[in-house]
Amino acid sequence: MPLLEVENIRKSFGGTQVLTDIGFSLNKGEVLAIIGSSGSGKTTLLRCLNFLETPDEGRITVNGELLFDGRTRSKKDDLKLREKRLHFGLVFQSFNLFPQYTVFENITLAPKLLAKEEIKANGSYLGADNYKDAVDAIDKKASELLEKVGLVSKADEYPCNLSGGQQQRVAIARALALSPDVLCFDEPTSALDPELTGEVLNVIKSLKSSDSTMIVVTHEIGFANEVADRIIFMDNGLIEEEGPPEQVIGNPQSPRTKEFLSRFNQFGD
Amino acid sequence: MSFLNVTLQLLNGFVQNAIVFGVTLLFAIPLGLLIAKGSMSKIAPIKAITRTFVWIIRGTPLMLQIFVVFYVPPLMARMFGVPFFGFDRAFKAMLAACIAFVINYAAYFSEIYRSGIESIPRGQYEAGAVLGMTKSQIFFKVVLMQVIKRILPPMSNEIITLVKDTSLARVISIPEILKIAENYSLEGLIWPLFYTGAFFLLFSGGLTLLFNFIEKKLSYYKI
Ligand SMILES: Nc1ncnc2c1ncn2[C@@H]1O[C@H](COP(=O)(O)OP(=O)(O)OP(=O)(O)O)[C@@H](O)[C@H]1O
Ligand SMILES: [Mg+2]
Numbered sequence: 191m192p193l194l195e196v197e198n199i200r201k202s203f204g205g206t207q208v209l210t211d212i213g214f215s216l217n218k219g220e221v222l223a224i225i226g227s228s229g230s231g232k233t234t235l236l237r238c239l240n241f242l243e244t245p246d247e248g249r250i251t252v253n254g255e256l257l258f259d260g261r262t263r264s265k266k267d268d269l270k271l272r273e274k275r276l277h278f279g280l281v282f283q284s285f286n287l288f289p290q291y292t293v294f295e296n297i298t299l300a301p302k303l304l305a306k307e308e309i310k311a312n313g314s315y316l317g318a319d320n321y322k323d324a325v326d327a328i329d330k331k332a333s334e335l336l337e338k339v340g341l342v343s344k345a346d347e348y349p350c351n352l353s354g355g356q357q358q359r360v361a362i363a364r365a366l367a368l369s370p371d372v373l374c375f376d377e378p379t380s381a382l383d384p385e386l387t388g389e390v391l392n393v394i395k396s397l398k399s400s401d402s403t404m405i406v407v408t409h410e411i412g413f414a415n416e417v418a419d420r421i422i423f424m425d426n427g428l429i430e431e432e433g434p435p436e437q438v439i440g441n442p443q444s445p446r447t448k449e450f451l452s453r454f455n456q457f458g459d
Numbered sequence: 460m461s462f463l464n465v466t467l468q469l470l471n472g473f474v475q476n477a478i479v480f481g482v483t484l485l486f487a488i489p490l491g492l493l494i495a496k497g498s499m500s501k502i503a504p505i506k507a508i509t510r511t512f513v514w515i516i517r518g519t520p521l522m523l524q525i526f527v528v529f530y531v532p533p534l535m536a537r538m539f540g541v542p543f544f545g546f547d548r549a550f551k552a553m554l555a556a557c558i559a560f561v562i563n564y565a566a567y568f569s570e571i572y573r574s575g576i577e578s579i580p581r582g583q584y585e586a587g588a589v590l591g592m593t594k595s596q597i598f599f600k601v602v603l604m605q606v607i608k609r610i611l612p613p614m615s616n617e618i619i620t621l622v623k624d625t626s627l628a629r630v631i632s633i634p635e636i637l638k639i640a641e642n643y644s645l646e647g648l649i650w651p652l653f654y655t656g657a658f659f660l661l662f663s664g665g666l667t668l669l670f671n672f673i674e675k676k677l678s679y680y681k682i
Contacts, residue, residue, distance in 0.1 A: 240589045272591040279589065286586035289680050290604045299600060300590035350681035368590060 191254060193218040193403050194372050199248035200260075201234055208234050209245070210427045216372065216420075219400040223414035223435075224407045226424035227450055232407040233283075235424070236374045239405070240280045241271055252277045252371050276304075279370035283377045285357040287349040287364070294345040297332040297364045304368070328367070335363040339393050355386030359393050366397075373397075375406040391417075411454045415439045423447045465643070465651050472636035473658050476625040478553065479635070483560040483621060490561060491568030498573055509569075516566035522627055524563055529555035529631045549633075556628040560621075567617055575610035576602070608677045615670035619663045 192215035201209040208231045216222055224232050237243040239250065247260035257274045287296050305315040305324040316331070318324035336342045339359035349357055358378055365373055375394065379387035391413050394406065398417060408414050414421055414435065421438040423431040423446070431438050431447045442448050497509030516524070529552065536543035546554070579602050587597035629638035636655050643651040 242585055242588065269593070272588075272593060275589055276591045282582060282586065284582055286580075286582035288583065288586070288601055289682050290608070300587075300592055303596055303600065304591055348680040364590070 192216055193220075193253060195249070195251040196239070197249040197251075199235070199238055199245045199250070201231075201238060201243060201245050208427050209238070212248070212427075212429060214422060214429065214432065216403055216405070218403055220419045221398055221404045221406065221417055222420050222422065223418035224405065224422045224424060225409070225411065225414055225450070226422075226430075230424040231427040232424055233376055236280060236376050236405065236407060239372070239374060240278045241275050242280075276368060277371045279365035279368060279373040281358070281361050281365050281373070281375045281378050283381050285349075285354070285361045285381070287357055287360055289349050292346050292348055293336070293341065293352070293360050294329075294332055296349065296360055297335060297367045298328050300364075301328045301331075301367050332363070332367060335366050338366075338396070339363045340389075353386060354382045355389045358382065358390045362390075362393055362397075372403045372405060375404065375408070377407055377409060380409060411439060411451065423450065425450070465648075465654065468639055469636050469651060469655060469658060472634055472639035473662075475553070475628065475633055475635040476622075477662075479556055479560055479625040479628050479633075480621060482557045483564050483625075484618065486557075486561040487564035487568055490565035491572055494565055494569035495572035495576065498569060499576065513566045513569060516563055517570070521559065521563050521624060522630055525556055525559040525627060525630055528559040528562075552628075552631045552633050555631060556633055560624070560628075564617070564621060568614070571610050571613045571617065572606070574613075575606040578609055579605055605682055608682060611670065611674055611677065615666070615674075618670075619666055622663045622666065623659060 194216040196215065197213045199209050199212040200207070212231075212235055214222070224235070226232055234243060238245045241258075245258065245260055248258070249256065249260065250258040257277065288299065291299060301316075302325060305318075305328060306321055308315040309319065309321055309324060313319055315324045316327040318327050333342070333345075336345055339362055341356060341359055341363070344352060344356060344360075349360065352360065358381075362378075378394065379390050382390065387410070391410065394404070395413075395417050397404065406414070406418070416435075418435055420433065421435050422429050423438055423442075423444070425446045431442060431444045437443075438447065439451065442451060494509055494513065497505050498513060500506045500509070532555075533543045583601055583605070584597055587601045592600065626635055626637040628635045629641070632638070636658055637652075640651040640655045643649075
């Protein structure tokens with residue numbers, strides 16, 4: 191059974207169809223890269239998965255649990271919604287760190303808020319049955335994540351004192367702190383100076399493992415080719431072509447894909 | 460008239476100013492938040508009513524509003540033949556002044572709050588949302604501190620204006636500092652009138668220091 195199953199997602203904004211029958215599935219540990227020209231609906235798709243937008247139609251299933259069904263759409267329930275959201279993480283193009291908190295606090299804020307409620311509701315969080323132990327566990331995890339993204343020395347800095355690349359790595363750690371089933375990246379390097387994209391891409395590469403499932407929207411074709419298990423090329427709200435990188439990038443079938451990729455090859459990648 | 464005597468009398472008057480000031484801050488700060496919520500409401504009639512209200516309050520002189528609050532209720536009471544409650548005149552005047560000031564300043568504060576809240580990028584809300592925070596957690600843990608930092612300069616401006624505006628209370632015979640100084644000048648003693656400036660300067664100077672201190676406290680991060 192795939193970890194994530196997306197079926198027939200449709201979304202339109204005021205009469206303009208932005209997503210048309212988007213469907214794909216993703217196994218645990220797989221990395222999916224989504225490429226496509228500007229306006230093709232990549233961001234909208236990630237926003238639908240993270241429940242920042244509500245699709246008009248379609249189904250989203252994670253681990254066999256039906257999270258969204260366009261036919262039986264329930265009314266917005268804040269607590270239910272966040273429970274669903276916790277299956278997904280999202281790293282934004284513009285980082286969106288919380289400026290008034292340190293790097294460490296940025297990472298631990300949401301887990302600590304969650305721990306308080308989880309312990310009240312279910313009696314435990316991260317294996318701890320009281321808030322104090324949960325906080326210890328959260329702090330420990332945050333330190334490990336900071337190590338993973340190579341920013342241990344910046345733990346007590348404020349975001350305004352970090353470079354864009356460092357901020358984005360913090361944002362990645364912040365998203366990972368909640369252990370989402372699927373971590374989504376929306377053009378994580380396109381707001382960065384070219385010399386800073388490498389450090390962020392390397393972190394994402396290093397996250398690839400048997401139990402981290404990721405969807406990366408990117409314009410870095412070389413990176414997608416290297417890190418992705420599968421690639422989706424989106425055009426005009428449709429999945430135009432889908433397959434392993436050797437196929438989609440190495441030997442594209444659709445003329446739209448060919449045209450899109452040729453624009454990159456012109457500049458020698 | 461000795462200098463000390465005048466000082467004490469003026470100080471007495473300034474207590475009235477301080478009362479208006481304190482009461483206004485105490486009530487206008489939270490009331491302004493309520494009005495700000497109304498003017499950002501998704502429910503169109505609430506939004507329209509609140510914005511009209513703010514427009515009227517900001518578009519008419521505070522002095523006129525003080526007159527309205529002071530004179531209209533007793534007139535209405537007389538018109539309908541209900542006895543108007545029996546506090547003494549000084550208390551009624553102070554109450555009227557405070558109500559007028561609270562409403563007026565709440566309207567101004569609400570606009571400052573609104574622009575502060577609207578200036579927080581949507582990404583901050585969305586980042587909180589995808590991290591599984593509830594709406595109230597996002598507001599109190601993520602947005603509020605940033606709003607406070609943003610509105611601090613316009614709020615300090617407005618609050619220092621309030622210090623000076625309190626002397627408007629004299630139009631309904633509240634014995635505030637300018638009123639007392641004016642009485643002296645009617646008796647031929649002019650200098651107390653200028654002396655009142657020292658009281659205002661001292662008070663607003665203290666506030667300026669306080670705001671600078673808070674601003675510095677909040678400068679550990681940039682938005
Ligand atoms: N909230 C919205 N309201 C109206 N239209 C929207 C909204 N969000 C997105 N769109 C439209 O949907 C289309 C797809 O946008 P989307 O941001 O998903 O594209 P994208 O593939 O991420 O593009 P880019 O590569 O530029 O980020 C665009 O035409 C955009 O104008
Ligand atoms: Mg996009």
